[in-house]
Amino acid sequence: MNGSHQCTTRGLLSTERGGLLKKGREGRCALKLGAFCISVPMACKIADSMFLCLGPCQRPIRSQRIATHSSPVSVFRCTCYELHSRLTMAIQFQSFQFACLKIFYSLRGFRLLTSSICHLKWDSLLLKGISNKKDLIPMKRTKVIQAVAVPVTPSSADSAEYRKQLAERYGFRQIGEPLLDNVTLKDVLDTLPKKVFEIDDVKAWTSVLISVTSYALGIFMISKAPWYLLPLAWAWTGTAITGFFVIGHDCAHKSYSKNKLLEDVVGTLAFLPLIYPYEPWRFKHDRHHAKTNMLSEDTAWHPVWEEEFETSPFLRKAIIFGYGPFRPWMSIAHWLIWHFDLNKFRPNEVKRVKTSLACVFAFMAIGWPLIIYKTGIIGWIKFWLMPWLGYHFWMSTFTMVHHTAPHIPFKSSDEWNAAQAQLNGTVHCDYPRWIEILCHDINVHIPHHVSSRIPSYNLRAAHKSIQENWGPYLNEATWNWRLMKTIMTVCHVYHKEQNYIAFDELAPQESSPITFLKRVMPDYA
Numbered sequence: 143m144n145g146s147h148q149c150t151t152r153g154l155l156s157t158e159r160g161g162l163l164k165k166g167r168e169g170r171c172a173l174k175l176g177a178f179c180i181s182v183p184m185a186c187k188i189a190d191s192m193f194l195c196l197g198p199c200q201r202p203i204r205s206q207r208i209a210t211h212s213s214p215v216s217v218f219r220c221t222c223y224e225l226h227s228r229l230t231m232a233i234q235f236q237s238f239q240f241a242c243l244k245i246f247y248s249l250r251g252f253r254l255l256t257s258s259i260c261h262l263k264w265d266s267l268l269l270k271g272i273s274n275k276k277d278l279i280p281m282k283r284t285k286v287i288q289a290v291a292v293p294v295t296p297s298s299a300d301s302a303e304y305r306k307q308l309a310e311r312y313g314f315r316q317i318g319e320p321l322l323d324n325v326t327l328k329d330v331l332d333t334l335p336k337k338v339f340e341i342d343d344v345k346a347w348t349s350v351l352i353s354v355t356s357y358a359l360g361i362f363m364i365s366k367a368p369w370y371l372l373p374l375a376w377a378w379t380g381t382a383i384t385g386f387f388v389i390g391h392d393c394a395h396k397s398y399s400k401n402k403l404l405e406d407v408v409g410t411l412a413f414l415p416l417i418y419p420y421e422p423w424r425f426k427h428d429r430h431h432a433k434t435n436m437l438s439e440d441t442a443w444h445p446v447w448e449e450e451f452e453t454s455p456f457l458r459k460a461i462i463f464g465y466g467p468f469r470p471w472m473s474i475a476h477w478l479i480w481h482f483d484l485n486k487f488r489p490n491e492v493k494r495v496k497t498s499l500a501c502v503f504a505f506m507a508i509g510w511p512l513i514i515y516k517t518g519i520i521g522w523i524k525f526w527l528m529p530w531l532g533y534h535f536w537m538s539t540f541t542m543v544h545h546t547a548p549h550i551p552f553k554s555s556d557e558w559n560a561a562q563a564q565l566n567g568t569v570h571c572d573y574p575r576w577i578e579i580l581c582h583d584i585n586v587h588i589p590h591h592v593s594s595r596i597p598s599y600n601l602r603a604a605h606k607s608i609q610e611n612w613g614p615y616l617n618e619a620t621w622n623w624r625l626m627k628t629i630m631t632v633c634h635v636y637h638k639e640q641n642y643i644a645f646d647e648l649a650p651q652e653s654s655p656i657t658f659l660k661r662v663m664p665d666y667a
Contacts, residue, residue, distance in 0.1 A: 308549060313625030313667045314569075317549055318615040321566040323559065330565055330592050333611040338589070338596050338604040345599040346398050349582050350408075353385035356580055357415075364524055372524070380532015381580045386412045387537065388582040388598055394424040395594040410498065414505045416533060419498035422481040425491050431594050434563045435545055437554050437636070441480060443546050445636035451648065458652060462645050466655040469630050473537040536581065543571045543625065544587045546633050547617065551641045564591040569617045570605065571625075588616060623664040631660050 305317040360379025367375045392398040393409030410420040426441045433439035446465060451458055464472055480486065487495050513522045550567050553559075568591045572578075578585055582598040589596050589604035596604050609616065619625050634656075635643045646653035 310667070312547060312549070312628045313622050314547070314617060314619045316616065316618045318566055318617050321559075321562045321615050325561050327561045327564060327592065330561060330608070330612060334589070334592070334596075334604055334607050338600040338607070339593070340600070341397065341400055341597055342599065343399065346392070346597065349385070349389055349392075349599065352579070352582075353382060353389060353412075356382035356385065360529065361525060364529075372528075376528040376532050379529040381536060381577055383415055383529055383533050384536045384581050384584075387416060387418070387533065388584045390418075390420060390423075391427075391584070392582075392598050394420070394427060397595050397597040410501055414501060416530065417502055417506060418477065419481050419495070419502045421491070421494040421498035422487065425487060425495070426480050431591065433558075434591060435550065435552050435567045436558045436563070437552050439555065440545075440552070442476075442541050442544075445552055445642060446634055448635050448637075448643075448648070451635055451645075455652075458649065462649075462653055462655055465634055466630060466645070466653075466659055469542065470535050470538045471531065473534045473541065477534075536577075539626075540581075540584055540587075542629055543619070543621070544569055546629050548628065548632055548642055550617070552636060564588075565608075565612060566615055566617070569619060571618075572620045574621075620667075622667040624667040627659070627663040627665060630663070631656050 301319070305319070309315060309317045357379065360375060360382045363375035364372065364379060389398070390409040390412035393405040393412070396402065396405060398405050398408065406420070409424075413420045413423070430440055430442045433441075437444075446461055451461060464475065482499065484492055484495060510522065510526070513526055517525060545568060547569065550569075553563075565588065568588045570588050571585050573581075573585050583601045584590075584598065586601040586605050589601050589608055592604070592608065632644050633642045634645045635648060637643045644653075644656065646656045
């Protein structure tokens with residue numbers, strides 16, 4: 143679908159033997175063929191000028207290849223070159239006849255060329271997903287020149303090979319084929335079994351038990367671990383409280399319980415140890431689902447605007463560090479910017495936002511002094527701050543990997559397609575199994591974006607169904623160094639054609655943090 147577009151043409155050339163002046167169809171055929179001798183090279187030059195920057199042997203980047211897919215210009219250009227090649231060989235056998243007619247028909251040649259390919263149905267050429275079992279549509283008429291050009295989709299082997307190369311370069315297992323424009327999100331939803339939407343109270347409360355138990359175990363390990371084992375205890379505990387977030391996440395999507403009041407209570411309590419206001423997050427997260435990978439609208443990870451990057455040297459430096467070495471903790475900035483400012487919410491949302499903020503501030507006012515009273519400032523750092531930073535590492539990493547890659551575009555509202563953004567623009571990433579268990583399969587993210595009403599404990603069954611029905615279109619990866627290195631060193635500033643431009647391409651002298659990451663981060667998948 144996204145490879146270089148090829149065209150093939152076949153001319154049916156037929157003339158009767160005899161003299162040049164013989165009347166009838168033989169003469170007319172000679173006249174038309176002579177006109178093609180002059181018009182085809184001329185048309186090739188015109189097509190070249192229309193084709194802009196891509197030469198016949200130049201391999202276009204992926205975005206350019208998509209842009210020229212089924213383009214009339216690319217079809218026309220290929221038609222011209224192919225006809226010129228075939229006709230030149232035919233002319234070698236009848237050069238005397240055509241030499242007499244070159245001058246007279248040179249001015250009419252271009253009209254004859256365009257009329258000879260009038261069988262092209264441009265509307266059908268513009269339809270994506272066109273299937274061609276034959277490269278030529280032969281016409282039954284004889285003794286006239288007929289050229290029919292039809293698009294030939296790049297062979298599946300070529301397209302698969304190109305995607306395989308990209309996957310290897312970016313750290314993916316699979317990069318999905320572009321989804322057809324006529325596929326809707328409802329088409330994808332209709333393929334899911336109904337049981338994946340069913341709420342199971344036992345499974346829901348089991349997830350709470352897993353998170354509470356694993357968090358308690360983490361606190362115990364922190365209290366008993368010698369200093370050199372504390373990082374391991376913090377890593378476990380930070381991952382465990384990420385499970386609290388996932389429980390609140392299900393509550394916000396109304397996929398935890400059939401009792402909506404209970405969902406709000408559980409969601410608020412689950413978010414409290416994270417100092418995360420439940421309702422403000424829910425409102426902004428709903429917008430993320432409605433506008434996934436939409437420019438200026440998505441409230442999750444978003445490319446940096448070039449204008450923003452060039453605002454001031456200080457801001458530019460802060461952005462480079464934030465989207466570079468500090469990126470695994472940038473969710474802290476998101477937490478501060480999006481959830482505590484009442485001006486960012488609609489009037490009908492403000493009351494619920496204030497209630498959530500009051501709960502968070504109450505927890506801080508009671509919980510933090512209590513921790514400090516019992517364990518001191520060092521205890522507050524050991525038992526709360528370090529696990530909290532561990533949680534934000536996973537919060538940043540999960541959300542970053544879910545929708546960020548060099549081949550996944552952000553689109554303006556007039557170009558945005560829901561099915562492409564949710565199915566084709568979301569990444570499934572496998573992590574070590576203990577992480578997936580503690581985080582309740584939040585990494586199984588594609589079905590969650592197809593429908594946020596699927597409970598976390600049903601995500602794997604839903605993903606299996608999507609793989610069976612939409613497997614070629616999925617982006618899949620296993621968490622690895624190359625994947626993280628690609629995101630942290632390449633996916634920076636928005637660019638319409640390339641999707642992203644790295645900081646060190648725009649400001650090489652100020653991008654030493656990016657250069658450092660490229661040098662020290664391992665490059666293996």
